[in-house]
Amino acid sequence: MGEEWLLEVRDLVTEFRTEHGTVRAVDRVSFEIEPGKTLGMVGESGSGKSVTALSILRLVPAPPGRIAGGEIRYRGRNLLELPVKEMRGIRGNDISMIFQEPMTSLNPVFTAGDQVAEAVRLHRRVSRSQALEVAVEMFRLVGIASPAERVRSYPHQLSGGMRQRVMIAMALVCRPDLLIADEPSTALDVTIQAQILDLLRRLQGELGMSILLITHDLGVVAETCEEVVVMYAGRIVERARTADLFASPRHHYTAGLLRSVPGFQSGSARLLEIPGMVPSLHQLPHGCKFRDRCPAAQERCREEEPELLPLGASRVRCHFPVEVGA
């Protein structure tokens, strides 16, 4: 069981202690990633997608954060039970991560090449000059022009798109099997975003890694992922193949999100909106967490929180899912 998964997350619970009590940022989240595939994770701010990513790498700041339950199995081993030292060997080597903000993720006082070379030397026994050669090679791989000169540049001398390429070079230098990309193109302009997404696709083809792509942009998901999980208030509310999700979303939140994007609907002047706002994790409603904003909410939604259950080829957390073709 579970042999074919590269990563298997089971009932992950991550909590944060705050002034107003403990909140569950991630609540019983389960998903799997197949080798060589891309899983998209979409949701709005506070939906728990970034905390899920940080939990996988055990990078949740503790305190105030705490992984309170569940399993994260990477190649069958539960990462949550690994000694700190072994976990360090996994980070950057087997699983790496790139972040949204390429400027704040790079150290301003070291050259870009030094920072990539450092990642090499953390995991491989090589000399400084050999590591720098690997960095030059990586710069070439991620499409940085004149890589031998660029390794000597400092982050402030690079453009946003270039910095994100450096981050990707750093993340991939040890050829990880899983890349977690947290909003990798959000801070970039559209033409640069297209370059970066194209680069990730190409590198995935060449290196054969799996990608967990976290984004709020449904368009990015539509173009890059085979499968998608949609998160809301710390929970997965829908999980489907990308084509199915966009053709016939089954959760009312997913359907509302798709309808509220201009360009999805044509003609009408007003956009269809989801009323209200994302509930605070401190005051989650009883029952279904989306019911206050849901057009199909009924008495049962107030009383009982739905489970994530199979529906057709998808999984949906809803008592009254959207009809296909509705």
Add this chain to the structure above:
Amino acid sequence: MRSAEPLVQIRGLEVHFPHKVAWPRVERGSLRQRLRRAFTRRSAVVRAVDGVDLAILPGETLGLVGESGCGKSTLGRAILRLLDPTGGAILFEGDDITRRPQAALRPVRRRMQMIFQDPYASLNPRMTIGETLSEPLEIFGLARTTGERRERVGALLEKVGLRADAIARYPHEFSGGQRQRIGIARALAVEPRFIVCDEPVSALDVSIQAQIVNLLLDLQAAEDLTYLFISHDLEIVRHVCDRVAVMYLGKVVELAPAAQLHAAPKHPYTQALLSAVPTLDPATRRRRILLDGDVPSALDPPAGCPFHPRCPVRDKPAACFDELPPLRRLENGSLAACHVAR
């Protein structure tokens, strides 16, 4: 009804910023030459907005799109005289306000307002919403008594869909979408005719963006407003704008009705920009025009057409390399600054 007379007209507008190069890198020459060069602070000029002509008609929404650094926000601020233009002219309701001193601008300021991208940074955290909304009323003498002010603030809150009890609360008590509603209410307080909306929904979550876009559309209809809508999001721009101007390196490179711009973009930059937007339909991935490299520096824009180093057009005519293409009308009515576009 739209009259032919533009509400805002700008002609050849330039906003140039001085840029001091503090410690230039000097690698060649004798020691003496190198020292002299190293210690000479050369000044350069950032051509943020470089010769823009635009007319905004009463009641319309003109979109201004482009990537970071293209000058779209600078242009928006210069029109409101929040930045001083270094050249060209701005006409508001037919009056030239380009060089009008700040004190004399006051009556004009009541007629034009701005909505900012970051609704948190643009609200004073130590003022209640009531105080924030009363301030413009006091400044312009629009409400004399406290009771009158309360009444008007209440009406503003209702207009933007906030509850009346917001009046005594502080910005941190509100979500991003609600804060943006407050920002909109503040702009509306002085009953302007013209509002520059600078990325008004970019900082908001997808499900909230639609609410704010709808609010802006409703208010425009109810209050007879004219918008300059600055955004990098081409889909939203298509949705809310009547006409769209595309900017690149401080210049307008294409201007067309929104639907036409999306259906038949003429400038190679517009084509690349539109093709880069991820589509929502996984089945029809569009053919993407990938541009090489980054936007060049506005300190040292390329000669000829500013877009030529990244332009995907093959076998470019010589003019692209040494002649600045003027904005000219094409067969379909679009305006494009390109030697090649037909």
